[in-house]
Amino acid sequence: MEARVGRVPSPCGLIGAMRPAIQSVGVVGRYDSAHLTRSVEKLIAFLQSQGKRVVVDNRSLQPSSTSQVAAMPLPELAAAVDLVVVLGGDGTLLSAARTLVEFDVPVIGINLGRLGFLTDIPADSMEPMLEQVLNGHYQEESRSLLSSVILRGGLPVAETLAFNDVVVGKGARGSMVEIEVYVDGQFVYGLRADGLIVSTPTGSTAYALSSGGPIIHPSLPALLLAPICPHTLSNRPIVLSDQSRVEIILVRGPSANVNFDVQNIVDLEEEDRIVITRATRPVRLLHPIGHSHFAMLREKLHWGAHL
Numbered sequence: 483m484e485a486r487v488g489r490v491p492s493p494c495g496l497i498g499a500m501r502p503a504i505q506s507v508g509v510v511g512r513y514d515s516a517h518l519t520r521s522v523e524k525l526i527a528f529l530q531s532q533g534k535r536v537v538v539d540n541r542s543l544q545p546s547s548t549s550q551v552a553a554m555p556l557p558e559l560a561a562a563v564d565l566v567v568v569l570g571g572d573g574t575l576l577s578a579a580r581t582l583v584e585f586d587v588p589v590i591g592i593n594l595g596r597l598g599f600l601t602d603i604p605a606d607s608m609e610p611m612l613e614q615v616l617n618g619h620y621q622e623e624s625r626s627l628l629s630s631v632i633l634r635g636g637l638p639v640a641e642t643l644a645f646n647d648v649v650v651g652k653g654a655r656g657s658m659v660e661i662e663v664y665v666d667g668q669f670v671y672g673l674r675a676d677g678l679i680v681s682t683p684t685g686s687t688a689y690a691l692s693s694g695g696p697i698i699h700p701s702l703p704a705l706l707l708a709p710i711c712p713h714t715l716s717n718r719p720i721v722l723s724d725q726s727r728v729e730i731i732l733v734r735g736p737s738a739n740v741n742f743d744v745q746n747i748v749d750l751e752e753e754d755r756i757v758i759t760r761a762t763r764p765v766r767l768l769h770p771i772g773h774s775h776f777a778m779l780r781e782k783l784h785w786g787a788h789l
Contacts, residue, residue, distance in 0.1 A: 504616050506535040508559040508587075509551075510578045511569035511594075512542050521569055521594060521605060526551055528609050529567075532616055537563055539578075560585035565768070567612070571595020576743045579765045580643045583627060588766040590615060597782050599687050602769060611770045619771050624764035625684050625700055626724060632740065632748055633755040644742040645765065646685030648758055650730055650750070651677035651710070653737030658713060660734040665726050672733070674713040680728055680758050681706040687779070689744070695719040700775065705760070728758040 507529050511522055522543060529536045530550075540553035560566065560582050568575045568591045575591045582589055591601025592608050603611045614620065630648050632640040652659050659677060663670040681690040683698040686706055691697065695708035696719060703724040709717045722728070732738055732754045740756055741747040750756075779785060 503618055504534065504564045506537065506563040506565075507616075508537045508539065508563040508566040509569070510539040510542055510556065510559075510566055510574070512574060518569065518594060521592070521608075525567065525569065525592070525608065525612075528612065529616075532613065534616065535563075542574075556581050557585070560587050563587060565590065565615070567592060568601060569594055570601065572598060572600045573743075573745070575600045576645045577745055579645050580627070580743075583643070583761070583763050583765050586763065586766065588622065588768050590620075590768040599778065599782060600684070600767070602773065602778060614770060615768060621769045621771060621773050623700060623767055623769070625767050626682050626703070626764050627761035628680065628682060628705075628742075628758050629761040630740075630742065630756060630758045632750075633757065634751060634753075639754075640748050642742050642746050643761055644685075645682065646688045646743045647679050647681040647690060648740060648742055648756065649677055649679050649689060649710075649744070650732070650738065650740045650756060652735060653739045653749075655737040657736065659732065659738045662731040662733055663707065664729040664731075665722060667727070667729075670707075670720075671717065673709055673717060675709045675711055675717065677710040678730060679706070679708040679710060680730075681708060682724075687782075690719070693719075696721065697779065705758075724760045726759075730756045730758070732756075 511518060526536050536551040537559050538551055538553045539556045539559055566582055566587055566589045568578050579589060592603045592605055593601040594605055628644045628648055630642055631638050658674050660674050662672050679690045683700045683702055683704055686695060686698040690706055690708040693708045693710050695706055698704050705722045705724050705726055708719040732750050732752055738750045739747050740750055
């Protein structure tokens with residue numbers, strides 16, 4: 483008889499439905515250090531000890547000959563498993579999530595990096611925390627992505643997703659860019675600056691935070707515009723509805739480019755237009771029971787505890 487488990491309300495107010503217990507698990511990471519190799523092999527052994535079928539991403543991991551696990555491309559993996567576990571830092575999870583979102587598969591992160599805003603399971607607590615998740619005891623929340631298209635002469639030259647942010651920047655030459663910004667067809671401002679960040683709530687604790695932007699709770703349906711070193715100091719961050727359509731036109735910038743989660747980079751030409759909207763599908767992000775967004779912020783940003 484198939485076991486069925488319930489989800490509990492998350493701190494973000496998201497309540498999950500009943501669902502079957504997790505039977506198959508995908509593992510994603512980067513096999514670029516002895517530390518990661520040991521962590522992956524430990525994870526695979528643990529999952530197998532729990533009776534789970536394990537599949538690894540063949541582009542990022544090379545399982546040892548003793549692991550006895552299947553390896554396949556990430557899209558095939560996403561369609562074949564009930565849960566994806568990402569080992570590494572937030573960058574690894576950001577990269578994987580842009581592919582996984584299409585398949586509506588939940589993702590959980592084990593932090594082998596530094597900050598770990600998204601990969602919130604510590605490596606030394608991996609086994610007990612994952613055991614709870616495998617048994618259906620977890621909190622789930624939806625995180626929005628950005629969908630972007632670059633238009634050149636009215637024709638699309640690139641389309642992609644971003645989990646954290648879309649950043650129009652000055653590029654290598656160091657001179658300011660000049661851009662025009664529109665929201666839902668309405669002119670907002672002309673901006674001379676080192677660049678402009680369009681961020682999701684998730685990305686509000688990334689580059690946008692360093693540029694003076696506010697921290698946006700991930701449950702809010704919002705987008706953030708954060709100028710980078712604007713020439714006019716009255717240019718301030720703006721929070722928008724996530725239903726907004728943001729359009730950025732490059733007026734001048736000899737080496738300007740646009741990057742997506744600091745991973746995909748496209749060089750821009752003058753009069754290029756970047757059109758940004760909320761992506762249709764969100765990422766399903768899982769957390770251990772007791773996860774608190776504010777506790778995570780206190781830890782990662784070194785805020786004071788109770789006085």
